[in-house]
Amino acid sequence: MADIDVALAGRSYRVKVGAGLLDRVHAEAHAFLDPYGKRAVPVVADENARRLLGERLQASLRSAGHAIDWYEVTPGEGSKSWAELERLTDWLLDRGITRSDHVFALGGGVVGDLVGFACAILKRGCGFVQLPTTLLAQVDSSVGGKTAINASAGKNLIGAFHQPALVLADTGCLATLPQREMRAGLAEVFKYGLLGDAGFFARVDKDSPAILGCDDDTLEPVIAHCVGMKARIVADDERETKDARALLNFGHTFGHALEAETGFSDRLLHGEAVALGMVLAARFSARRGLISLADAERVANALARAGLPTEIAALGLDCDGTTLAHHMRNDKKAEASTVPFILLRSLGEAFVARDVDLADVAAFMDEQLRAH
């Protein structure tokens, strides 16, 4: 079991990583269950998480005398909508949730983002506990307090920073996850190595079969390492006002353009888009003479070995580089006159470049769309 503290003045919280945490929610989250003596605990879960893991959570809470009031969310980005937010906040208000209550989120990034945002605005802010059940949510989205729904203009454009009170990442949950989802989460694990820890990148490359095979001796320290890196970054730059937290967007500006072009659909999962985005960011760094082409291909080869997509030509997109660059212009990280790109000085050292010409990006994307 690993405990990592996210140190934020007045709002510090703990992230626990380990197998079996879901069976001990009654004890681990005891302090946040107190007000539910006579009421059922509100748990928001996606349908898959409830079907596969709901009974374990129920058994844990039942052992401490708590019933659950379930709210089910359809899996997929479509649930991060105004309509679902309205339905959820009405449901929470019907249950008389107060500012001192905590709502429990069981699922991946969609559930965590939706519940976090609902809790950010409900009565101007109530508490929530994250029970992330996907690799991607355990290493990234459940930690750090970014909460959001999607707008027709783009992904995560309506949201708030609202930190959870506790995160319990049960690595045992990952055994129920489809391999494609595991791989998508693994892309975010590679990201931590590439942005700030070359040794970790090499370790993840070597250990990716064990991670994908849910070997617990490998998973727990790897997830804890990612959470530790993220906790330090969030403590330093909670609201992304410095460049520190922006580094966590490595691969995301290129990746979001691909997600936008594929309609934020199952055709390309977020983690798959991040994998492609990291390869593009590495190759673009090589194009600017920052790293060697051989190093850029080391990134592509490691991700390919883990079964992740690395060539955008294989996506069969019906668009050109200018269209993709246009999506980047609309990215929420875009500033008034520039789109900041996270590029590499070396494998393990990312930085924010604000002098990137989008016409150059469009030309590069045209080459990549035709390559191989």
Ligand code: GLY
């Ligand atoms: N997922 C990037 C961040 O939390 O900042």
